[in-house]
Amino acid sequence: MALTGLFLSIFLITHLAGNLQLLDMSPEGQQKFNEYARFMTTFPLVKVVSYLLYFSILFHAFDGFLLTIQNRKARPVKYAYEKPGANSAWYARQMALLGTLILVFLVIHMKHFWYEMHWGDIPTVTDTSGKPMKDLYSVVAAAFTQLWYVALYVVMMGVLAFHLLHGFQSAFQSLGLNHPRYTPIIKNVGVFFAVVVPIFFALIPVWMFINA
């Protein structure tokens, strides 16, 4: 859980760095993004890492599902009166719900962009050497002209933020890394990560919607 969670967190940084190119909506920016997308779907090393990524998502979701089932079974009779807010944060207790929402989002997200890029019938443009290349940029830009699609992304990044707010520091504790000197740093980095990364992700659809 912890290892796949942290790997997915690292992936978020690289994914964000790549996608921030979408903020440059000029023709050169579009060209650069499409070249980047082609590189990401064809370069062998990226392919290896992406298989590791698919595996991580599936393992993380499946293991989370199994653990949640076990945890439910561990308390067959519920309390009649509970005050869980007195001792823990709601998002820490709702990791399974937050994770499931992320999974649903990932299916929609990957169907729309990843599947289309790989196997979809999407328009092509020519690259600098005159060869045809898939125009993923237009697919993304078209998607983000729809308000509900932009709203979905913004809300889901909020969900991701709460998952990470607990998950980031939790992964270190699960791996046995708890130290009076380093744990406060890990917690602060976790809060920063959980807030900043989703905000930048959410910025992309909002920016493209406004500037469309």
Place this chain on the structure above:
Amino acid sequence: MGNMKLTLKIWRQNGPNDQGKMVSYPVNNVSEDMSFLEMLDVLNDDLVRKGEDPIAFDHDCREGICGSCSLFINGEAHGPGRLITTCQLHMRKFKDGDTIHVEPWRAEAFPVIKDLAVNRSAFDRIQAAGGFVTVNTSGNLVDGNAVPIPKDDADKAFDAATCIGCGACVATCVNSSAMLFVAAKVSQFALLPQGKPEAKRRVLAMVEQMDKEGFGNCSNTGACEVECPKGISLEHIARMNREYLAASVTKE
């Protein structure tokens, strides 16, 4: 006698296989200087006078050191207040006219015996699986300074050893996980040279027994640390995770 009037909603269950239900009881003449258990004594006294079955609940020392008393009071293990057991909870924490919900610890691994009393022998079996040192410690006096131990380690081991095995950590946890208890029992040995020889075997055996008993998995919500009457730290869980990971990879 005091003058607080309270309504208690208490879990009544006539035995392990009974369905059980919450039952309302009015209690009058409660003094704010009573402990929560003394207030229950008053109620039980009433019930016995009326010829009714008194409410079963666990208690022994009534001074916060034995770990017998339990009770999930108004949605919290050992009720409101921090670093206290139920026997150390006083009625001054409540107001005249309050309704108080009282339930047993809820966990698959802690089956109800009767009313509010649960069977916590799962903890004994975890302890028996590895919470000991194999060297003979009776009779053969050893010079206390023969094995030097850093003060910080001794302090941390002692902190871990203050766990009274009450089970509040399990009762509080959304996952009914026993990690804080087991981590305390692992840490009290792991930090000391006397506990090193069995360290690998101990952590593997105790965690295995914990899983067998049907406790849930730790998701690091931190609720146990907040509700633990002895303030056992999450640091001990991390130490156990470390020990467990290392022992799993290096075992033969």
